[in-house]
Amino acid sequence: xxxAGNSVTKKTNVRYVMLAMLFIVTTFNYVDRTTLSIAAPxxxxxxxxxxVSMGLAFSAFGWAYTWFQIPGGLVLDKWGSRLVYGWxxxxxxxxxxxxxxxxxxxxxxxxxxxxxxxxxxxxxANSRIAAMWFPVQERGFATAIFSSAQxxxxxxxxxxxxxxxxxxxxxxxxxxxxLAGILIALxxxxxxxxxxxxxxxxxxxxxxxxxxxxxxxxxAQKTPVTWANVKVLITNRQMIGIYLAQFxxxxxxxxxxxxxxxxxxxxxxxxxxxVGIYAAIPxxxxxxxxxxxxTWSDWLLKRGHSLTFSRKFIIxxxxxxxxxxxxxxxxxxxxxxxxIMSLAFFSKGLGALGWCVVGDTSPKEMVALSxxxxxxxxxxxxxxxxxxxxxxxxxxxxxxxxxxxxGTLALLGALxxxxxxxxxxxxxxxxxxxx
Numbered sequence: 001x002x003x004a005g006n007s008v009t010k011k012t013n014v015r016y017v018m019l020a021m022l023f024i025v026t027t028f029n030y031v032d033r034t035t036l037s038i039a040a041p042x043x044x045x046x047x048x049x050x051x052v053s054m055g056l057a058f059s060a061f062g063w064a065y066t067w068f069q070i071p072g073g074l075v076l077d078k079w080g081s082r083l084v085y086g087w088x089x090x091x092x093x094x095x096x097x098x099x100x101x102x103x104x105x106x107x108x109x110x111x112x113x114x115x116x117x118x119x120x121x122x123x124x125a126n127s128r129i130a131a132m133w134f135p136v137q138e139r140g141f142a143t144a145i146f147s148s149a150q151x152x153x154x155x156x157x158x159x160x161x162x163x164x165x166x167x168x169x170x171x172x173x174x175x176x177x178x179l180a181g182i183l184i185a186l187x188x189x190x191x192x193x194x195x196x197x198x199x200x201x202x203x204x205x206x207x208x209x210x211x212x213x214x215x216x217x218x219x220a221q222k223t224p225v226t227w228a229n230v231k232v233l234i235t236n237r238q239m240i241g242i243y244l245a246q247f248x249x250x251x252x253x254x255x256x257x258x259x260x261x262x263x264x265x266x267x268x269x270x271x272x273x274x275v276g277i278y279a280a281i282p283x284x285x286x287x288x289x290x291x292x293x294x295t296w297s298d299w300l301l302k303r304g305h306s307l308t309f310s311r312k313f314i315i316x317x318x319x320x321x322x323x324x325x326x327x328x329x330x331x332x333x334x335x336x337x338x339x340i341m342s343l344a345f346f347s348k349g350l351g352a353l354g355w356c357v358v359g360d361t362s363p364k365e366m367v368a369l370s371x372x373x374x375x376x377x378x379x380x381x382x383x384x385x386x387x388x389x390x391x392x393x394x395x396x397x398x399x400x401x402x403x404x405x406x407g408t409l410a411l412l413g414a415l416x417x418x419x420x421x422x423x424x425x426x427x428x429x430x431x432x433x434x435x
Contacts, residue, residue: 055390062382073372097178135212144294162276241420248413289349318351
């Protein structure tokens with residue numbers, strides 16, 4: 001247990017090193033996801049793909065990523081986050097790299113599918129690691145940091161990938177992100193450990209985590225998964241509301257991850273380089289909103305507000321404000337459109353506390369599995385969103401209904417938290433009396 005036997009009063013802060021690793025890995029998780037959206041306007045011409053086939057290619061990741069969420073959660077609870085996440089990172093980076101060699105729709109679809117398969121454990125692992133390393137009053141911030149990595153990825157790397165695309169061609173976008181992920185996987189195996197195994201953690205930090213409600217020892221515990229336990233998760237009203245709302249939240253994310261660059265090119269007539277710059281602005285806003293949402297939630301909690309109010313108020317506010325994306329249908333100015341998109345993505349970031357809520361509510365024996373179910377429900381939108389928008393574009397040759405679709409789902413997510421999710425509290429499995 002590292003330095004657990006030493007009488008050290010000043011606690012170490014190794015948990016923030018773990019959080020930094022989560023931020024870096026999640027950043028490249030999203031860089032890999034967005035490679036196709038950046039390259040799509042060129043790939044669609046080079047490989048002869050129309051809007052429907054492009055939508056299907058976008059969805060390939062989602063099919064695998066979604067359907068392997070629950071198996072991914074089971075594997076995480078059995079083998080732990082370090083091994084499963086590390087090997088997943090290595091393999092999805094290899095398949096990202098190989099997409100640069102795609103010669104047609106089928107090859108691109110298969111490689112995106114395989115990438116999604118190995119990315120499946122990523123966010124359940126993020127949630128599990130945050131629940132292990134952080135007490136409740138720090139978990140909103142921790143969750144906000146790794147969740148906001150998706151916006152940082154778009155803000156920091158969209159301009160870079162657009163430059164690579166225009167300078168060297170679309171295959172090099174995939175080569176760059178794939179090689180970077182392989183290098184990060186090697187660092188992951190060197191740095192990451194569970195709290196009870198990490199040599200740099202002292203007893204004071206372990207006590208800080210445990211006494212604050214952190215699950216520092218779940219990596220040392222093995223609880224058999226039974227159908228009765230799973231049934232508790234999928235029939236609990238609170239969890240059902242959280243799971244449904246995540247579908248709505250992810251719909252907003254996947255519009256930005258897939259069709260947003262194409263929207264700027266086709267509707268606003270921007271060049272690829274200009275798209276790279278303009279698309280980064282809503283992402284920066286999303287990053288700011290994400291960090292603010294988690295920090296604000298923890299601040300409310302420390303000020304004496306209930307866990308329910310501290311989480312739900314910010315989530316509902318963010319999702320309602322995200323529906324402002326519909327206003328883009330009524331303006332022409334590029335600057336105003338980007339401002340509205342930035343407001344929508346800022347608000348989505350503000351309200352993206354779902355993973356924090358999962359850490360707050362999941363049975364301590366099944367944090368990863370619960371996260372897998374949560375992300376399975378959410379990532380159904382990674383399949384639906386690109387396909388639905390692709391068919392809307394094919395049928396109407398317009399993005400207007402697509403933006404209405406995205407904005408409406410944001411409002412439905414807010415309604416789920418208002419009327420289905422009640423008090424936020426940890427679910428207790430049958431036979432366990434302690435929350």
